[in-house]
C-alpha cells in the first residue's frame with residue numbers, strides 16, 4: 001500500500017488494485033455497479049485516440065472512464081504475474 | 083461457501099394461479115431486448131412509465147391455452163434503487179407501478195459469456211421470492227468460444243431453474259414455455275448474501291459460478307484486434323470520420339430526398355382524391371387541413387428509418403460505443419458526452435430523428451441536454467427561408483476569390499450561429515440545472531457482434547410506431563388548428579382571403595411586438611403559420627404578396643425587398659436561426675421527455691433568444707446604415 005498512485009497514472013498494460021475512491025457517495029455507488037470498488041483489480045487496457053477517456057479491463061469487461069474520474073481513484077500497482 | 087457472509091434463508095412461495103404476468107429483467111447488454119422480441123414477436127406495445135422518461139415495453143407470449151403478459155424492465159445491474167431505471171424495476175417487481183399488474187414470475191436474463199459477474203443480479207432478484215427462471219443467454223457464443231457451465235449445478239446453487247439459451251438463434255426457449263406452465267413447482271431453499279451490499283453479491287456471484295464449474299470463454303480475440311485498429315491513434319479517427327461521414331451522407335443524401343419524394347407523392351394523391359370532392363370548404367378541410375397534417379407526419383418516416391437503421395447497425399455491432407469513446411473528449415468540452423455526437427450530427431438534417439436518437443445516451447441529464455440543444459443545429463427546413471432572404475438581400479460579391487462569395491459566407495455564418503447557440507446552451511445547462519454530480523461518465527465497450535436483420539427490422543418498426551402514435555397525433559392536431567386559423571371565419575360559406583382570416587388578424591395583433599425587429603404583419607403571419615414547419619413561411623409569404631395588388635406582379639424576392647429593409651431581413655434570418663418554429667420537434671421532445679414542461683421551456687427559451695437576437699441585429703444594422 002506504500003505506493004498509491006492515481007488510476008489515471010497507470011501505464012498501458014499495468015494492473016492495480018483499487019485502494020480508495022475519493023468521490024461522492026452517489027458517484028461511488030454508481031461506479032460500484034461497473035466493478036470499481038475497493039479491492040477490485042483493474043488493468044489499464046487502452047486510451048481513446050485523443051488520450052481521454054481511458055479504457056480499463058476489470059472482470060472481463062472493458063470500461064472507459066474519463067481521466068477526471070480516474071484521477072480521483074487511488075490504486076496500488078500489482079507486479080505483473082508472468 | 084464463505085460462512086462469514088451474512089445470509090438470509092428463503093423458500094419461494096407457490097403461486098396459487100397460473101402465471102398471467104412475467105417480468106423480464108437483466109443487466110444492460112445481456113440480450114434482453116432480443117429475447118423480448120423473440121418471445122413476443124410483434125405482439126408488443128411501447129409507452130412511457132408515468133412521469134418519467136423510461137420507456138415501458140409490454141408484450142404477450144402465446145402459450146397453448148393461455149396468454150402471458152411480459153413486462154420488459156430497463157437493463158439494471160442491481161435492484162438498489164439509485165437510478166431511475168433501477169427504481170422502475172423495483173417498483174414494477176413489487177407491484178407498485180400504476181397500470182402494470184404485479185408480476186407473478188420473473189425471467190432473469192444473464193449473459194453467459196460473463197457469468198461470474200452477471201450473476202450478481204441474481205441475488206436481489208431471487209430474494210424477491212417470486213418464481214424465477216434464469217436464462218443464460220448467448221449460449222451460442224459461450225460454446226463457440228470454449229466456455230461451459232453446469233446448468234444443473236447452477237440451478238442447485240441458486241435454487242431456481244436454469245436454462246441455457248440463445249436469443250438470436252432462438253434455441254433453448256422451450257424452457258420458458260415449460261417454466262410459465264409449471265412455475266408453481268415447489269421452490270427450494272437457498273442461501274443468499276445480504277442483497278443490499280453490492281460487493282457481497284458480487285463475491286457471492288463469483289463463488290456460485292465457481293461451484294457450478296463455470297469455465298469462462300476465451301476473451302474475444304476479434305474484439306481486441308478490431309479495437310487495435312478502431313481505437314488506434316491514427317486509424318481510429320479515420321475510421322470514425324468514414325463511418326460518421328457515411329451516416330451523415332445517407333441521412334442527408336438518401337433520407338432527405340426520400341422524404342421529399344414522399345411529400346410530392348402524398349400531395350399528388352391528395353390532389354387526385356380532392357378532385358372528387360365538390361364542396362370547396364370540405365375539400366379544403368380534408369385536403370389542406372387533415373391530409374396535409376397526415377403528410378406532415380409521414381414525411382419524417384424515411385429520415386427516422388434511415389437514421390435508426392444506422393444507429394441499429396452501429397449499436398448492435400458494438401461500434402457506437404467506440405465512436406462515443408472517440409468523440410467524448412470533444413463533446414466533453416461543450417458539456418455533453420460522446421454519445422451525443424451522432425444525434426447532434428443528424429440534427430443538421432432534421433431535429434426530429436436526432437432527438438429520437440438521443441435515446442442511446444444512458445445518462446439522463448446528458449440526454450436531456452442533448453435533446454434541448456439539438457434544434458439549434460441548422461436543419462434543412464431552415465434552408466428555404468435562408469436561401470430566399472439571402473438571395474433577396476445580399477448582393478453576390480467575392481470574399482475570398484472564387485472560393486467564397488458573400489452569399490455562401492452568410493449561409494456559413496448562419497450554420498456557425500446555430501452551432502454556437504447549441505454548444506453555449508449545452509454548457510449553460512450542464513453547469514446549472516443539468517449538472518450531473520451523481521453519475522460520472524462511464525462507457526462499457528461491448529464485444530463486436532454481427533447485427534441481425536431480425537433485430538434491426540423490429541427496432542425500426544418499434545421507432546416508426548412510437549413516432550406515428552405518440553408524436554404524430556400532436557403534429558396532426560396542430561396542422562388542423564393552423565388550417566382553421568387560415569380558413570376561418572367563413573365568408574358566404576367560403577374560406578376568406580388570407581388577409582381576412584383569423585391568422586391575418588393575429589398577424590396584425592402581434593405587429594406592435596415584432597415591429598422593433600423590423601417585421602410587418604405579413605412576416606408576422608409567416609411566423610405564425612411556420613410553427614407547423616419552418617419552410618411553411620415561404621409559401622405563406624408567397625400567398626400574401628401574391629394577393630396584394632401592390633406586390634402582385636412581383637416575384638417574391640422583389641416583393642420582400644419592397645416590404646423589408648436590409649436590417650429587418652438580417653433580423654429575420656437570425657430569428658429563424660434561433661427560434662423553435664417546429665411543432666414536430668416539440669411533439670417529439672414531449673414524447674421523449676414524457677412531459678409538456680420541457681418542450682414549453684425549450685420553446686420559450688428559443689423564442690426569447692430569437693427575439694432578443696433579432697432585436698439587436700435590427701437595431702445595430704439600422705444604426706450602421
Ligand SMILES: Nc1nc2c(ncn2[C@@H]2O[C@H](COP(=O)(O)OP(=O)(O)O)[C@@H](O)[C@H]2O)c(=O)[nH]1
Nearest residue numbers: 110111112113114115116220248249250398531
Ligand atoms: N450471439 C448472440 N448474440 C446475442 C444473443 N442475444 C443478444 N445478442 C446480441 O447482443 C446485443 C445486445 O442485445 P440486446 O438485446 O440489445 O441487449 P439488451 O441491452 O440487454 O436489451 C445485440 O447485438 C444482440 O444481437 C445471443 O443469444 N447470441
